[in-house]
Amino acid sequence: MQLSILILAQDKSSVQGLAETLGSAGHGVTVVTRSEDFASSASSYSLCVVESSPPPLEPARVIELLKAAPGGDAIHILGIAAGSSLDERIALLEAGADDVITRPFQPTQLLALVEAIALSAQRVGTGTPGAIGAGTGKRLVGVFSPKGGVGTTTVATNLAVVAAERYPGRVLLLDLDLSFGQVASHLNLQPKQTLLDVTRDDLALQDGEVMRTYAMTVPGGLSVLAAPPSPAFSGLIRSDHIAALIARALDAFDIVIVDAGTAMDDRQAPLFARADTVVVPVLPEIPALNAVRLLLEQLADTGALGSQTMFVLNNVFARELLKRSDIESALDAKITAELPYDSFVYLKAVNEGIPVVTGSPRSAPADKFRALADQLFGASVTGVVDAKKEKRGFFGRR
Numbered sequence: 001m002q003l004s005i006l007i008l009a010q011d012k013s014s015v016q017g018l019a020e021t022l023g024s025a026g027h028g029v030t031v032v033t034r035s036e037d038f039a040s041s042a043s044s045y046s047l048c049v050v051e052s053s054p055p056p057l058e059p060a061r062v063i064e065l066l067k068a069a070p071g072g073d074a075i076h077i078l079g080i081a082a083g084s085s086l087d088e089r090i091a092l093l094e095a096g097a098d099d100v101i102t103r104p105f106q107p108t109q110l111l112a113l114v115e116a117i118a119l120s121a122q123r124v125g126t127g128t129p130g131a132i133g134a135g136t137g138k139r140l141v142g143v144f145s146p147k148g149g150v151g152t153t154t155v156a157t158n159l160a161v162v163a164a165e166r167y168p169g170r171v172l173l174l175d176l177d178l179s180f181g182q183v184a185s186h187l188n189l190q191p192k193q194t195l196l197d198v199t200r201d202d203l204a205l206q207d208g209e210v211m212r213t214y215a216m217t218v219p220g221g222l223s224v225l226a227a228p229p230s231p232a233f234s235g236l237i238r239s240d241h242i243a244a245l246i247a248r249a250l251d252a253f254d255i256v257i258v259d260a261g262t263a264m265d266d267r268q269a270p271l272f273a274r275a276d277t278v279v280v281p282v283l284p285e286i287p288a289l290n291a292v293r294l295l296l297e298q299l300a301d302t303g304a305l306g307s308q309t310m311f312v313l314n315n316v317f318a319r320e321l322l323k324r325s326d327i328e329s330a331l332d333a334k335i336t337a338e339l340p341y342d343s344f345v346y347l348k349a350v351n352e353g354i355p356v357v358t359g360s361p362r363s364a365p366a367d368k369f370r371a372l373a374d375q376l377f378g379a380s381v382t383g384v385v386d387a388k389k390e391k392r393g394f395f396g397r398r
Helices: 012-024 035-044 059-068 086-095 107-123 152-166 195-199 208-212 231-236 239-252 266-274 286-302 324-331 345-352 364-377 381-390
Strands: 004-008 028-032 047-050 077-081 099-102 139-143 171-175 216-218 222-225 255-259 277-282 308-314 335-339
Touching: 004 012, 004 035, 004 266, 012 028, 012 107, 028 035, 028 239, 028 266, 035 047, 035 059, 035 239, 047 059, 047 107, 059 077, 059 086, 077 086, 077 107, 086 099, 099 107, 139 152, 139 239, 139 266, 139 364, 152 171, 152 222, 152 255, 152 277, 152 345, 152 364, 171 239, 195 231, 195 239, 208 239, 239 255, 239 266, 277 286, 277 364, 286 324, 308 324, 308 364, 324 335, 335 364, 345 364
Parallel strands: 004 028, 004 047, 047 077, 077 099, 139 255, 139 277, 171 222, 171 255, 277 308, 308 335
Antiparallel strands: 216 222
């Protein structure tokens, strides 16, 4: 069972080994260093681990406050005791931890305990919120590529528009290309507020409905939260901001589609850990395929990706330079969908700020986007999540 796991620690370096152990088992791991970020995001994760907590709150007090909050009974918590003191273990358990493990411990002990908590939660019917394939009725889809110019924003915006047609008012498109996000441009928007404004509002990071007020709504019922207005603001957004943003987005919307851009740093970790599916556009060229293969190897080594991966071949060349079988061999994975070559439709869409599915609805590319949306969203949100239960493999491979 792959889980999304949130760890609270005083500093990230102190739990590097812990995160690597959990990641090596295929779990998605996010580390936060502020108690308020931990509390605001906890409900969206399968398991919360309290390794330590920054002053003035003691770990037991953090757990107590978390369990006392609305919905706290459904949050599963593992406490880590710093020493062999029986009093410390009892305090963590009395505060509400499902179980406690004492340092030092073996990796196998930790993984066995995590698995036991998850299985116990299923048996008593509380489920594992955020687990891959959990029937929460929510859907988080990330669109990411390690190489620019492959159509990441085009894929994200068109999928979001199609999803909003089917579920008006229930879909959010989030631009996490923090330096050069172009979602607003692709939709011909001039946002007055962006996700930078959300990160400056503590209440918005704690309340999904407050966060919702920062999003623009475009005709058709799609909500959009744009990237910061300048690359100069990118460094102000931290990974714990992203974790809280995603958690609140899933509180307020049924479907959240994220344009994650091309940058690879710790701020993508919350998305990879929580996403049901990561869509990776690829080009039929060797450098682009090499970049994707390196990405897969890195994520496999770190265990950072707790989701299914879908590869979308974007045929940007008029001639077939590489056969599909060669591309799949290079990726060691199947291509899920293909976007056909078109010298006019994509360029028209970008320049006009009107997505292909809206501006050229009868075109071959529009048909392909709708077919891809069928695979991702199906006939209903709940049906999609249920259908994912038969996911094959760590990267969705056969």
